[in-house]
Amino acid sequence: MIVKKIKILKSKSETLNDVWEFNKSGQKEEILIKAVVEDGGFFEAKGMFKIAKGVKDVDVFLRYRVLLLGENSRAVVEPQLEIQSNDIKAGHSASIGRVDEQQVFYLMSRGLSRQKAVELIVEAFLK
């Protein structure tokens, strides 16, 4: 498993552009990309999986998880697949969202300030 973690600070931006080609049979891989985007930050990511003709027994997955911390946080995520073999499993997912308010509420009910609660959730997200 490959894991990439990115934190984008206020008004900063980050661009990822990846292509993964699977040309050998029997490859198994899971790639996880996590990004936290502070208010005004911008995260842009393109990720292509290519599986060539004749390749067998490949099982691969690409996952993007993006946490937007402010109303002005922005993200453009483009996961792509080009598959030319049928003896494989391939997939991708992208979830882009904000901090779970229920988690914030729980932590605040335990005496944490809102800021502290969000910090804790972000820390856990990037772990």
Next chain:
Amino acid sequence: MDTNAAFRTNKGLNKEVVNIISQRKNEPLWMTTFRQQAYEIFLKKPMPKWGPDLSGIDFDEIYYYVKSKGGVENDWKDVPKEIRETYDELGIPEAEKKYLGGVKAQYDSEIVYGSLKQTIAKDGVIFCGMDEALAKYPKLVKEYLGKLVPPSDNKFAALNSAVWSGGSFIYVPKNVKVDLPLQAYFRINEANFGQFERTLIIVDEGAFVHYVEGCTAPIYSADSLHAAVVEIFVKKGARCRYTTIQNWSTNVYNLVTKRTKVEENGIMEWVDGNMGSKVTMKYPAVILAGKGARGEILSMTVAGKGQTLDAGGKCIHLADDTSSRIISKSISLNGGRSSYRGLISVAPEAKRVKTKTVCDALIVDNISRSDTYPVNKVFNGLATVEHEATVSKIGEEQLFYLQSRGFSQDEAEAMIVNGFVEPIAKELPMEYSVELNRLINLQMRGSGG
């Protein structure tokens, strides 16, 4: 073909052809101007630089306007054998076969349609051909036509705007709910499956309509290019469902622009099934312009031998609390290529948007191909956007289980594929979903696992 056509323009496209089309139809001046301007835009616009190969289109080899007498168009023996056999396999009635094969220009459904027409007309619903609408309701047409898909949108929208003919016009007044699906199929007095159809649907506040375009049986067309435009306006609290079943013969380039604008609390649902054609490019779009509006796109493609089906959906969130869902199921077999191409866009001023996309692709054999090209643009931090896609083959365990129950491999594969498209098939009108099942069985038989 076409020797019996009452009138047709010369091959190829120029200013004069555009003017002749407008003259023949006795159109008002504004429409002639609209066509002329669109033609100029068509000339300037480049071909799309992305997506499937369109180099096989020869714009000079196309008849842009053919007006038939409504009599014989094709010779039955010119309809390809495979297509005739498919009709038999599907159990399509004789009269309908000839209509679908382009032998008869019209499908005589006056009995079915006549009573429906009376019922809906009582409520003030307008359902007619676009040409008729332009003559009878010019104000409505002028107010809405080209407002959602302007000629400058893309090269094929410009082409359609310049030479459009046929298509449906629907207006549903405030708070009227049309119970029965309206089908292009039931509309008579003109050939329904035109090359450059233009459809305009207006669903006024609180109203509902379900429109069905196309049919599951293969439609034989000698014309190699079909470029349609569909514009739908869903007003406050209204709901529209648009079901397409496209099964053009495999010589056709099918390049369609479909778009809806949904106002406050309105709902738009596209059910889009694509089976035929050589190349299809079609991405029904929903523009969620009013607070609380909702869009749903169900897309299905079955790409067989020599076919490239590039389909998907677009949801553009412009207002607060809008939500959308895209479900795509694609099947590639016998060397076919199916692609999902989609866009989710959340505008900076749209708060609390929720959207989810799920794309599942099945590759039946090792000569076929499947692609997924989604774009997720999130410009407001309060959005929740989810996307997931999977590509897989038919499960060995599933196959083994069914075979252990006495099904042949072909039967078992067909059952699994039918199960795969079930979420979309069940949204289709019953007779369509039955035909879709048979059609998949037919395609699978040829695949040889």
